Amino acid sequence: MKPAEFIRRWPLVRQLTEGDPLGLGKAVQSSRTQTLEPRTHSADRVVSSVCPYCAVGCGQKVYVKDEQVIQVEGDPSSPVSRGRLCPKGAATKNLVTGASREHAVKYRRPFATEWEELSLDRAMDMIADRVIATRAATWQDTEEDGDQEKVYHRTLGIASLGGATLDNEENYLIKKLLTALGVVQVENQARI
């Protein structure tokens, strides 16, 4: 640093030259303070989203940096919410990046007392086998009912619960697949 610059940055000189004789304002601001900018500025991209909690459907903007969510805020353009969020919506970043989230499949063997690790592919394969076996074992096809035939074409051996927290497209695939499998016991939070 040149001597002149050094002197210019000396707080006493700044106090006297920057109109802040008591040294309470700009003269005492650190370089960090002077170059401060909103955290959202550092985002690589901003993605439009919708709050995942209740059904008001508040608009959200998701700020992403280095492939991590760094901030979630209300979207002021939304005619539903006008940029506002409740405490839950405001806690969305905490929800999606929080330490409580699980990132690995966990498997509990029958009668076991602890979880085990299991690869995702293996879990998918095992679940598919369970579905096929249970379905085969519990299939109801038709039944004689007097002179008529009752049609069932179903299994009561499998049930599914959930959907209200999920996307429409996901609900569509759940209903479509389970209907094709003959699973009729499909329910969600709408009745709770």
Place this chain on the structure above:
Amino acid sequence: MAECHPVGFQWVMEAKERGAVIIHVDPRFTRTSALADIHVPLRPGSDIAFLGGVVNYILEHERWFKEYVVEYTNAATLINPEFRDTEDLDGVFSGFDAHKHSYDVASWSYEGMELMSAAEDREGAAQAEHNTGEQAGSGGIALKHGEPPQDRTLQDPRCVLQLLRKHYRRYSPEFVEETCGVPKDLFLRVAQALCDNSGRERTSAFAYAVGWTQHTVGVQYIRTAAIIQSLLGNIGRPGGGIMALRGHASIQGSTDIPTLYNLLPGYLPMPHTEHYRGYQQYIEMNAAKTGFWGNAEAYFVSLMKAYWGEAATRDNDWCFSHLPRISGDHSAYTFTRGMFDGTVNGFFVLGENPAVGSSNGRFNREALAKLDWMVVRDFVEIETASFWKNAPEIATGELQTDKIPTEVFFMPAAAHTEKNGSFTNTQRLLQWHHAAVEPKGDCRSELWFMYHLGRIIKEKLRDSAEPRDQPIKDLTWSYPTDGDIAEPSAEAVLAEISGWAPGREYLKGYDTLKPDGSTVCGCWIYCGSYADGINQTARRKPRQQQSYVGGEWGWAWPDNRHMLYNRASADPDGKPWSERKRYVWWDERKGQWTGEDRPDFIIGRAPYYKPPQDARAQDAIGGAEPFIMQADGKAWLFVPDGIRDGPLPTHYEPRETPLANALYPAHVSNPVLQVIEHALDPFNHPRDKPAHDGAFPFVATTYRLTEHHTAGGMSRFVEYLSELQPEFFCEVSPELAALRGLTHKGWATIVSARAAIEARVMVTDRMRPLRAGGRTIHTVGLPYHWGQNGLSTGDSANDLFHLALDPNVHIQESKAATCDIRPGRRPRGPGLLALLEEYRHRAGIEPAVPAEVEVET
């Protein structure tokens, strides 16, 4: 609303600033009450008495909107002479079967109008269950063509308006005071405010949530509100309506595209084994002759083409036989009971937490211990996933970890920021959320999970010759995938939901659907959400650049109409009822409907159009009939079919209540309420024998707090929310605290025949004892968010509640039951069971049979 939908509440606050009167009816004084003009504390479970009082007030004081009621409702329609009211039969309607606890609804019909479903039923099935619950889509019933007989002078004693007068005659302000604990003057203030703010110049809106639905008469609560709003002319008009405030991001969407047992997408009913013996019958019973349900075949065939593709042909009835059949109630509590008796062996739990969120937690958790396998998909290790190691029943010895056979797969779920997709909000608005980042580790979307599970199963069954596997082999299941994790394209799924014509010509709306197999559409009410190959749900034109309706933000079903039945915002001639309340009106020069919103009507149908006798589907809708989904085009004050427990809402007490039924002593609670009979679900008192001085003298009700979300999976694991409401607490009045020796900030144990739970005590004036039925009624308030896992832990309020359900929709009565409360913490271990046993003994309840765990080693 301020509690659970704070951001929606900004519009209520805005209305208040502009002069609206805000009325909050709730047993508790909440954050909503704090901002309301009038708070009405009423006894839990007595809302039909209160709302019926309003109906009576409107009729007695001639405050109903005459022209609207005569033209747009079924007030003038004559009802079957066989019909008998509860006032005639001491608490039941005609058709009641005391043995089966059910109704034959034949006598509730419009005069001379045999209901289609009823006719078919009698021909076909032995059981005369009419077109109710499981069997009806949202269109309700189909009427035979032609105008039902009417008396437009409204004088005939058999016309709906006169039946209404008779039914609600005894719902006087004094009755309301006696039954609801609401002082007469306070009730009158509400009734007057509603009437003063309704009519041509003003409208009033109702907003409700599960405080209305979680009752054994929940559907009838909403129906009573519908009667009030129809009488006051508040449906289909700006500032009017009845709004369900729903608690999950896409709970509306999961009903439209149903993960529900009784529906197919777009409220088409699931085929029933008794009633639908084949495709033709199915279509005839569901395609009303008149109204937009007249096109049900086009909707259905387009769905079958979406499901089965080329395999669905006219010759094979569009693969109708591929569809599984329902045979009664298959809702959650019923299939949970099936886990005990061994019929249900495998269970998927997808973003729901029944161990905490469902009534009678012990029943739900012990059922899980009977399963062969269970898949739980969630962000965090919720109580449902870990029941086998830390359910409360482990501590009491009722369950033992090493004797539980259930194989559990916990699959971490992707968050909304990690996947593309649309939510449908509580106002039917579809909004797309874009994936911001890739999910970490094994986290995956349900879209990924279901798609790949289906793909693997299809591969495994590829060579199967079993007839039952044919639907899986025929299922269309080719969605493009993307990225390292092979995430299926949500947009491709939305495109299928919205539909296309040959050559992938994306459909613009449901009126383009055909019954000939040429159109593909996965959900007819969402048809057009991908019009022109553009994701309409992702539209985000800033609010500042468009009208207040917000028609260019997202996409509202159907057809981007933001307010349903909005033709009712104009008078029969098509002119706005008033300039102040103009919304949609007839433009004579252009020969079409126009306005702020897309008209929920046939765009070119003139107000003076009278349909010819033989017209069908939408051609049969008159120009002055706004309720286009109803077969008669009218709002139904009286429901001739489609509801199991009565054509008119009637006050019944909750299944558990401290009071007798002041109207009908012979029928304390809903005579056709549904019960999940199970040893783990004893009631505090026998049916129709209310108990106010026994073991369970107080009323318990549950609710949510702003700071938490439902069963806690998305809040109790979040630091910033858990610290705001860190512990389970109960709310009691100073009077109840004095009566039971409860100390503020101390502990209390709350007991029912099902469970004993502990909570911190909040003594507050916001809870008030009420005088009703000549007694003082004390209520214990219980936020229900807690469980064993997460950062903020506590007992689950839902453990206290029972499994008496609304007979139409199978929702449990968790907003009003009875309980006891005592100071101090609950016993640990087997001592807890001893306490419960002691209570059951005092209440004269048969000892519960402990659920045996069958062990195979």
Place this chain on the structure above:
Amino acid sequence: MTTVTIPTIISHDIDTRSHDADGTPRQMGFFTDTSICIGCKACEVACKESNQVPDDGLHWTGESYDNTSAIGCNSWRHVAFIEQTKPVQVPDEQGSGALRWLMASDVCKHCSNAACLDVCPTGALTRTEFGTVVVQEDVCNGCGYCVPACPFGVLDKREEDGRVWKCTLCYDRLKDDMEPACAQACPTKSIQFGELKQLRVIADERVRRLQSRGEEQAQLYLSDSTDGVGGGHAFFLLLDRPEVFGLPPDPVVTTRGLKTIWTSAGGAALTAVAAVALAYLRGRA
């Protein structure tokens, strides 16, 4: 009934830019209208998310719905919940007419005469170009002089890192004309952010309207630049006396004597210089 056509306080799209068109910073602030606060605590959470403030631990207090208890180093916004049973409306035996539940979101007042700023020996506390008061986290050495100086008890030392933390009125966001996180999230716009002089006009109008509706105790707090702290850049509309919300009724900047002290000290210094000079001259003589 009259139709109100002007935007209500809730829909008011106040100009939230912190700079004039030519880039000149404006004097910005918060107007917290507690009459429309619904106690949702979105402000508390939005603040923490935006400023990356740690959670404050799980303590159930039993004090109504307030589990935050006070403003502190880890809670820069605090919503107070006051349950009152005094007769404020027509008393009615069984209704809730006698019950009132006040909610109010408190925050650093960003005093125009800020004692914390005066006593800070390191220059960590600074007044920004927007008139707000900020602790510079890279300068603060945790001496704690500011903590007792604040008449509102806002400044608080975080034991884990030894520094003092408080509301910055989202100084980082203001630099880019962004609204502070709490104000943006607030569902009912109980927290309004804008240019101080415009907020004062809105507040005056608002308090008049509430008083005309019968809210006789509606009052502004710290909106007056002649009060003991020279007015706050964060000021409030309250429906009861300040002490009901735990706010000092007549706060005074604790360094109000500072000018006199400096004048006296200056005088003393001059006297000393003169004495030295005199001695020197005498010596010469």
